[in-house]
Amino acid sequence: MTDTTITPKRTGRIAGIPFLGEAILIALVLAAYFLFPYNLAFLTRILIMVLLVLSLDLVLGFAGIATLGQAAMYGTGAYAAGLFAVHVTGAPLPGLVVGALAGAVLAFISGLVLMRARGLTLIMLTIAVASICHEIANKARDVTGGADGLRGIRMEPVLGLFEFDFIGKTAYWYVFVVVFVVFLLLKRLANAPLGLSLKGLHESPERMAAIGAPVYRRLVLAYTLGGGIAGVAGALAAQVTQLVSLEVYSFNLSAEALIMLILGGTGRLYGAIIGTVIFMTVHHVAAAADPFNWLFLIGLMVLGVVFFLPKGLAHLPTALTRLVRGRT
């Protein structure tokens, strides 16, 4: 036992094989593209949601920052990218940068206050920030279009080459590439010193302070990064739907993102993906079959996961192997 070299676990690596996870992801995205050619808009929504849930995973799953207000940064990214497209240029990539900056700046400024709080107080404050944003967007009709939503977004071709088509092929691939790149960067981060220190903050802020880490500043950094990623997700949504409504700030969005993350498993990047895909697919299918009771099914799923797989669905393979091997 002591002589066997134990290869250190790499966050986001499946069965220890390099790039297996990425290969599976690309294969699934390709398969979905050919299997459901008429549902590309829905598939694109899933991909955008994956990005939002990934941002939540960084903030909550890794750094342990309890939040129910990730929609604040998502919405701000959406409005910023939307307004940028309307008033400056319809080029998609600069719009993404603007969305990322808007989300990060909001997260940084609100984070300066929020990261002083803990637990329930923190959760309430994150909700408050999102409601304030909602109210501001509602009141600033002249700029945001208020309850009618921000209209008039016209997107130029991606990189000047790929025109957005009405079936949504370009949108699908554009969103996938962006989400995939952010995912790869997050994977790097998860295995790097910063990823480890975020887990440390989650496990024990007292110990982090006792080893000389600037806890508060590190929390603000994590929140800001998460805000930037949520901002990109919002920007993508604004660009591909060419509309931004007040819904982007809704409490429901933050709450659903949290449920998806818990379903898939916090603190593991694949958990965010699995949880989102399952939640949104079940929602899509069940809501079509029974528009009134689909939430019941989601509730059952969450209960099942919480009781039987407290680490989330991403943990299912490990849990099964353990069961088969006789709980060693």
Place this chain on the structure above:
Amino acid sequence: MSGLKVRGLEKSFGGLTVAQDIHLDLPPGSRTALIGPNGAGKTTFSNLITGILTPGAGEITLDGQDLRALNESQRVKAGVAKTFQITTLFRDLTVRQNLRLAQQERDGRGRAWFRRADSWAEAEDEIDAQLAAFRLKDMSDKRVDDLAYGQQRLVEMAMTLMLKPRVLILDEPAAGVPSSDSHLITDAIEALPEDLAVLIIEHDMKLVFRVARSIIVLVNGAILTQGTPDDIAANQQVRDLYLGGRHHG
């Protein structure tokens, strides 16, 4: 003016005075024990030094540098480190990751995000050496939560020493450790770097008399007496008040 110097330290919680005009010198190489009954204010004293609590009055300097203006993590950078009375570790991380976290903060790369955390070869060698020194090699890839309590205490000490402190405060390092394992703690304390200034808060008198070269007795937040272990062992006041010698009357 080297080492830790405390002058006239005061602290009270509401009406309860827990530190009262405390003076203390901890030059490099010292092995000082801080003893006293439950609630005497020993942990509070440690918290005042490390910056977890703010004193009501008094001075704290390290090599002449005023520590009062520094917050907890800045004091760690200045060279003051402590272990907690109740083991405080990253329980869901492995032993190695615990040490690595301390090391990467010490080396100022806690925010590096593009390179793998285990890709600094020299740093990993240093962790290996530290694990070996604390006889934790076999469990380096186990989660801390899966270790026996005595081993967790060792992990906490190994991790704290990764910070290369100049002043080390150990708050009851042997508390909760089964007697079969307590020699591990004593050995580890005896193997600490010679020039490190060590303050040991402890109830276990066997351990205190084995490792301490001077002893301070704290009662109700004030220093009752201090001296060499022999002085303290012979002190009737200490026997009466603390060592359970009350019935000698």
